Structure formats: structure tokens, C-alpha cells
Amino acid sequence: MATQDPFAEETDPASTVLLTVECQRGVVGPDSALPELAAVARASGALVNVARLVAGAHEAGVQVVHAIAERRPDGRGASRNAHLFRVAERLPVQQLTGTHAVRVAEPVPVGDGDLVVRRLHGLSPLAGTGLDALLRNLGCRTLIVTGVSANVGIPNAVFDAVNLGYTALVPSDAIAGVPADYTAAMVRHTLALVATVTTTEAVLRGWRRRGRPRRTPGPEGLSPA
Numbered sequence: 668m669a670t671q672d673p674f675a676e677e678t679d680p681a682s683t684v685l686l687t688v689e690c691q692r693g694v695v696g697p698d699s700a701l702p703e704l705a706a707v708a709r710a711s712g713a714l715v716n717v718a719r720l721v722a723g724a725h726e727a728g729v730q731v732v733h734a735i736a737e738r739r740p741d742g743r744g745a746s747r748n749a750h751l752f753r754v755a756e757r758l759p760v761q762q763l764t765g766t767h768a769v770r771v772a773e774p775v776p777v778g779d780g781d782l783v784v785r786r787l788h789g790l791s792p793l794a795g796t797g798l799d800a801l802l803r804n805l806g807c808r809t810l811i812v813t814g815v816s817a818n819v820g821i822p823n824a825v826f827d828a829v830n831l832g833y834t835a836l837v838p839s840d841a842i843a844g845v846p847a848d849y850t851a852a853m854v855r856h857t858l859a860l861v862a863t864v865t866t867t868e869a870v871l872r873g874w875r876r877r878g879r880p881r882r883t884p885g886p887e888g889l890s891p892a
Contacts, residue, residue: 677809677834677863678873684807685724685731688792688814688824690717690775693760693768694736695815700760700768703845708815711850713843716867717813718774720841721781727874730805731781734792734814734824737762737769744787751790751819791823799831809834811870812862817844817853825862835862838870 677683692698695714699705708714724731738745740763746752755762762768769785771777786796793799802810810833812824821842828835837858844850854864 677836678811678870679809680724680727680729680874680877682806682808683729683811683836684802684805684809685720685729685811686792686813686824687717687721687731687733687771687775688812688820689734689736689816690714690772690814691735691762691768692770692772693762693766694772696768696772698760698768700755700758700762701845704816704843707845707847708843711840711843711847713815713841714772715774716838716841718776719867720811720813720838720870721775721778723871723874725776725778725780727877729874730807731778732798732801733771733775733777733781733783734796734798735762735769735771735783735785736820737764737785738787739764746788746790749790790819791827792820793824793827793831802833807833809836811836811838813838813841815843817842817850822853822857825858829861836870837862837864838867839864841867 693700695705695708721731738761760768782801784792784796784798786792789795810828812821812835814821825835825837839854842850844853858864
């Protein structure tokens with residue numbers, strides 16, 4: 668009897684969602700508020716690998732969700748309970764709602780069926796954003812986490828996903844943080860303890876072997892609109 672590949676089950680397109688975290692122009696684009704992070708994301712190949720995964724997800728029928736961090740021009744509802752937030756208020760590029768800074772950055776493609784989840788507060792794309800409900804309605808069991816940063820946003824997303832009962836999968840070459848060598852340490856000593864660590868090519872290869880599936884309905888038996 669053939670042994671089932673647990674990795675193949677984890678990346679089943681019918682129950683997998685690909686999440687991009689803060690892959691927006693004002694963070695990883697050429698006019699980034701965080702130029703060091705943007706430079707590392709591009710020089711390391713992480714942003715290109717995110718783009719490859721998104722394109723592969725579109726081809727394989729995997730749902731893509733883009734998580735965007737933004738703030739209102741008046742700052743209403745924004746978090747101020749950490750040093751990071753107070754520093755962000757003074758940056759020359761602001762992630763203001765409706766501006767180019769909060770659009771998905773090139774070369775990441777955005778498909779007609781992609782979902783965009785925007786948050787005005789906090790550090791995580793999952794905490795208090797409504798993303799958890801969307802994932803459950805989509806029949807998601809595995810959340811593939813990509814983007815930035817390995818310092819804050821990525822571990823927050825992974826921990827929240829695990830706490831909510833999802834299997835978290837991290838392509839280590841599709842995330843970036845600063846300094847450049849910090850990402851490998853974060854993956855080895857932290858993320859590997861709670862997530863399945865893989866590579867962009869391994870995920871894409873698994874999807875190519877499967878072909879395009881029909882998505883699984885959500886927990887109530889209803890297909891997503």
C-alpha cells in the first residue's frame with residue numbers, strides 16, 4: 668500500500684489558503700517607509716518567491732488572501748500601545764487608506780478572486796480582522812504564510828493561525844526580515860517549532876502534480892460567494 672504524503676495533504680488546494688502579509692508598496696515597494704526591509708525582501712528573492720507562489724496558487728485554484736496594514740489619515744482606531752506604532756506615525760511614508768502605499772506591490776499579481784483583508788490596528792493579520800471567519804468559510808485547514816516581516820508580522824500570523832487550529836506552513840524563502848540573517852534564525856529556532864517549514868519550489872511542485880481542484884465548501888456546507 669502506498670504511503671500518503673502528509674505534506675501533500677497539508678497543501679491540498681481545496682483546503683489551503685495562501686496569505687501574503689504586508690506585501691504592499693509602502694512596505695516592500697521602491698518608495699517604502701522601511702527601505703532596509705524593502706531592500707532585503709527584494710535582494711533575498713523573498714518578494715519574487717511570494718509572486719511565484721501567488722501565480723502558482725491562481726493556476727492551482729488555491730485561494731489567495733492579501734493582508735494589508737493601513738491607517739486612517741486622522742489615525743482613528745490605530746494602535747499606540749507599542750514603540751513600533753509610535754515610530755510608524757513619524758515615518759515619511761504613511762500607509763494611509765486609499766493611497767498607493769497600501770496597494771499590493773509589484774511583482775505580486777492580484778487575481779479577480781483574491782481577497783484583501785485590511786487592518787487598522789495591531790500586529791497580526793488574523794487578530795480582530797475577520798480573516799479567521801473568512802478562512803473557515805473557505806474550508807481552510809492549512810494557511811501558507813508569506814511576506815514580511817520575519818521580525819513581527821510573520822511570527823504573529825503563524826502563532827495566531829496555530830492557536831486558531833490551522834496548520835501553518837511557511838516557505839522560508841518567501842519571508843524576509845531585518846537584518847537579513849535574522850530570518851534564518853527565526854525560522855530555525857521559533858517558526859520550525861510550530862509550523863511546517865518548506866520552500867517555494869516544494870509548494871509549487873506539489874500543486875503542479877495535483878492539477879486544478881474544486882474547492883471544498885465551508886463548515887456549514889455552503890460554498891463561498
